[in-house]
Amino acid sequence: MTDSVIRCENLWHTYPANKVVAVRNVNLEIKPQEIIGVIGQNGSGKTTLVKHFNGLLKPTQGAVFIKGKDTAPLRIQELAADVGYVYQNPNHQLFARTVTAELEFGPRNLGLSEEEITERCEHAIEFFNLQPYRDNHPYRIGFPLRKLVGMASIFTMQPAVFILDEPTTGQDNITTRTVYKLIERLRDTGATVICVSHDMILLAEVVERMLVMRNSELIADATPREVFSNYELMNSTHLTPPQITELSVRLRRDKNNLQDVKLSIDEMTDFTIATVKEKRGGE
Numbered sequence: 001m002t003d004s005v006i007r008c009e010n011l012w013h014t015y016p017a018n019k020v021v022a023v024r025n026v027n028l029e030i031k032p033q034e035i036i037g038v039i040g041q042n043g044s045g046k047t048t049l050v051k052h053f054n055g056l057l058k059p060t061q062g063a064v065f066i067k068g069k070d071t072a073p074l075r076i077q078e079l080a081a082d083v084g085y086v087y088q089n090p091n092h093q094l095f096a097r098t099v100t101a102e103l104e105f106g107p108r109n110l111g112l113s114e115e116e117i118t119e120r121c122e123h124a125i126e127f128f129n130l131q132p133y134r135d136n137h138p139y140r141i142g143f144p145l146r147k148l149v150g151m152a153s154i155f156t157m158q159p160a161v162f163i164l165d166e167p168t169t170g171q172d173n174i175t176t177r178t179v180y181k182l183i184e185r186l187r188d189t190g191a192t193v194i195c196v197s198h199d200m201i202l203l204a205e206v207v208e209r210m211l212v213m214r215n216s217e218l219i220a221d222a223t224p225r226e227v228f229s230n231y232e233l234m235n236s237t238h239l240t241p242p243q244i245t246e247l248s249v250r251l252r253r254d255k256n257n258l259q260d261v262k263l264s265i266d267e268m269t270d271f272t273i274a275t276v277k278e279k280r281g282g283e
């Protein structure tokens with residue numbers, strides 16, 4: 001018996017065309033309802049790794065199990081109900097002639113009733129604020145909105161595991177806020193969320209576990225506090241933690257106290273106020 005939703009065992013992926021080893025011997029287990037961030041430089045293997053989680057890619061060595069089932073013999077259609085993957089580039093994902101048709105495609109494939117399809121579609125249009133564009137061709141709307149359509153078309157399938165590949169890259173303020181709202185919503189509904197991102201502020205706020213990729217290898221699997229306060233690790237991936245986290249790390253009195261590592265302005269504010277009060281009280 002297993003209660004993991006995704007498990008990788010000695011997973012390797014070598015692209016046949018150019019013999020690039022994009023994922024090298026990754027072992028990991030993801031449990032239901034975990035909210036996970038995946039970070040790493042461009043080309044470090046993040047997308048290749050997560051595309052194994054819904055069977056878009058199959059291991060060239062090792063194995064991936066989704067809810068205990070080996071993905072190797074399974075077709076992507078058989079996995080789509082469990083795991084949804086939102087492409088980094090929506091142009092690789094979208095193909096229908098209208099936004100509405102795009103959103104209806106997934107639930108229709110799942111064999112849902114027309115009533116249920118319409119209900120899910122309308123709900124997604126409202127959630128992602130796509131009302132003005134519902135009859136537009138997905139290629140006739142701007143990139144940020146097109147990316148939201150990509151998210152919405154997975155949202156309508158309500159998969160238990162939701163993978164977002166760089167959801168805020170190329171987004172403006174409004175669409176970025178929708179991404180935050182989406183992740184919160186998914187968390188509240190008990191979904192497992194895997195978010196590949198360079199947006200450290202987003203990750204600091206929403207994830208509880210981070211996977212760090214470097215040169216095709218998984219080099220760390222820890223909490224955001226642990227990862228962001230590990231300068232050696234961060235430097236080796238050429239990534240920088242949120243500034244507020246860096247400030248808190250510089251200010252902390254006890255190097256071993258992870259609770260002094262702050263992930264957001266709110267946390268830093270509470271900490272500062274408490275420290276000031278403590279000082280005043282002691283005077």
Ligand SMILES: Nc1ncnc2c1ncn2[C@@H]1O[C@H](COP(=O)(O)OP(=O)(O)O)[C@@H](O)[C@H]1O
Binds near residue numbers: 020041
């Ligand atoms: N379809 C592909 N064919 C051949 N090589 C690829 C393909 N996709 C990615 N790669 C290579 O695999 C490596 C990892 O890429 P990728 O998983 O896209 O990294 P990331 O998402 O971290 O930017 C890179 O060297 C990239 O050039």
Ligand SMILES: [Mg+2]
Binds near residue numbers: 048165
């Ligand atoms: Mg990528």
